[in-house]
Amino acid sequence: MWRSMASLSGFLRSKLFSWQQTGLFHSGFRLLAADKELLVKLRKKTGYSFINCKKALEKFSNDAKQAETWLHEQAQKEGWNKATKLQGRKTTEGLVGLLQEGNTAVMVEVNCETDFVARNVKFQQLVQQAALCTLKQCRSGGQQQASYSKGFLPGEEILQMKTDELTLKDVLAMTIGKLGENMLMKRAAWVMTSSDMFIGSYMHGALQADLPSSANISFGKYGSLVVCRRTDENSTSNITELGRRLGQHVVGMNPLSVGTIEDESEGDAETRMLAQPFLLEPSLTVGQYLQPHGVQVLDFVRFECGEETQSSEGGRL
Known part of the structure; x- marks a missing residue:
């Protein structure tokens, strides 16, 4: 028991x-x-x-x-x-980022050591942040009425811009830490136009961006912006497609100036845009191609990733 x-x-x-x-x-x-x-x-x-x-x-x-x-x-x-x-390791690769919102457009160039890192989403986010900061800064400066404005920023100035919490200089350092490659904030350009103008744009070698933001940004190795004005309000031309074609010409033919409609072409050696054979219709000059479309080219900007510039050092840490 x-x-x-x-x-x-x-x-x-x-x-x-x-x-x-x-x-x-x-x-x-x-x-x-x-x-x-x-x-x-x-x-x-x-x-x-x-x-x-x-x-x-x-x-x-x-x-x-x-x-x-x-x-x-x-x-x-x-x-x-x-x-x-x-620091000191060569940065010969990278991306050009092109961001356009309405009558404002910017391009930035950020360099890295390898094309592999250039395709990384974290690197693309860095380029995107640089473009967004440039867009914000150029808009804060205002613009003249019935005209257009264009500006360039060296890498050192871009690095001083701020995101919501950090300077781009800190963001660049953190991206270097994450990806393990030297990087360089090289340059930026921006264009703003009045409502009677439009900006043509083109990106060559474009990469598919996989970013969470809805910002209308594209990445590639060559980019261009073309400032245009309608001369014929009755024209039925598709200005978006026309602007893209003009941007494609600027990337492919690398003109050094706009020139005038009266310029006589010097053939393949021509560096004035309006006198150059049009890339997509070589039998016509750019000026001849534009006449029936009722559009005038006023200016352009061209970026080629890795090209030598007057300030090739860019923004280093």
Whole structure:
């Protein structure tokens, strides 16, 4: 009898312990699930690795705000250290980014060491941020009425611009830290026109952009902007397609000036745009091609990734 009672008592103690353990397990499971959800949110918001996000949350007892701040600080520090080590390595690859919104358009060039990195989404995000900052700055300067304005920015000036939280100089350093290549913010150009004009644009060697932002940006190795004015309001020409064709000509034929409609062509050696044989219809000069379309070319900008410029050093860290 005593053995039976002792056996029953042991059984009850065993069950009680089991229930306690089960309760602790469920409680711990809920806690771990909450921690994992917080980790996933922090990872998605910042883009940093799970390991670093986990380390940050542990360091600040799951305070997501403090963890995020710390992650940014560490990324900047590590990026700057990496950038310092990589200084001096050649940056002959990269991308031209072209962003156009209405009657405003910008082009930027950012260089890196290899074409492999140029195709990385993080590098493309850097180019996009440079373009968006340039667009914002040129709009803040205003423009003259019934005309157009054009400007150029060296890399050093671009690096001083700010995104929502950081300067582009810090963003560049952090991108270098993430991708492990030296990079150079080379240059930017912008064009703004009044409502009676339009901007033709073209990007050669375009890459498919896979960015979360809805900004109308394209990437490639050659880009052009062409400032045009309608001379015939009754013209039925498709100005978007016409502008693209003119931009294609600027990229392919590399004119040095616009010239005038009266210029006589010097054939393949011609450098004045309106006197050059039109790339898509070589039997006509650009000026002759434009006449029936009722469009006048006023100016253009051409970027070729990696080309020598007057300020070829660009914006280095």
